[in-house]
Amino acid sequence: MRAIASLFYIGFLRPAPGTWGSLAALPLAWLVLTAGGFWLLLPLTFVLFFIGLYTTSQVTHEGDHDPSWVVIDEVVGQWIALFPVGYGAAMMGVDYLALYPGWISGFILFRLFDIWKPWLVGKADRRGDALGVMLDDVWAGVFAAVVSIALAGFAHGVLM
Template structure:
């Protein structure tokens, strides 16, 4: 066999990925800096990356009193820094998600994981930064709760996917984050 025949028979075939069909900035934002490029479970990888990033964010928020604004609401706590982060990601990502979907001619592809990032940040908006720092295992609980709501889409979450275009991609995860966050807040209230 010559070199070309060997390459064709045993060579690793390069499978084009859809995210290559959009510009670099949109790809980086939509895949949350590559975590959505995982060939297996990109949504889980994007959620995991966001949960990992949430810890240094909580550390930063706790060090800056102007950012660490948590208000008790009954037994729950609203962490305005994570709430703001979730809403900023939500609205800032819409044009990039829209462009990426238009460029690649896809509807809510798995490699777009910025919606999972938004949902994870919303999950932690119901827990104070000090609670996340005191009990880092809450990050794992929040990750698991969010993935539950993101995958199964109970309690009307699936209806939010029907919103047009990028709004539907982002909105269902934001609502999933709200539900996961309420449960996180209850767990944190019981723990602390």
């Protein structure tokens, strides 16, 4: 369980294990997108959410409800933050890496919302259970995706 919850021990890297987990999520997302596109990333994110919920509940049943080494939640949140990249690249018929600004903004914004914990992110985090551990990163990923979409709209003159 520790291996899965820590993303095969990446969560034990220091400093900032959450950032390491988010960084590791990027090439994993690229592999998934390359193998099956957005329509593979989407269901795998849901599957990983439930795997993360189960493993997190198993490793946290005694003691700390959100140990820093548990980073499977960062992978789920980071993948959600990258949904606009996966969908946008598929819709435009371009290589996923051609949307590199979306990868960068998705990563930075996800980390920002995950650390800052505004509104629903903080509310989920305060649950104090495995579901809260997973949901705070889901919300951080959603917020990062929405802001990335808005930034792309401004960059391309759509929202001006």
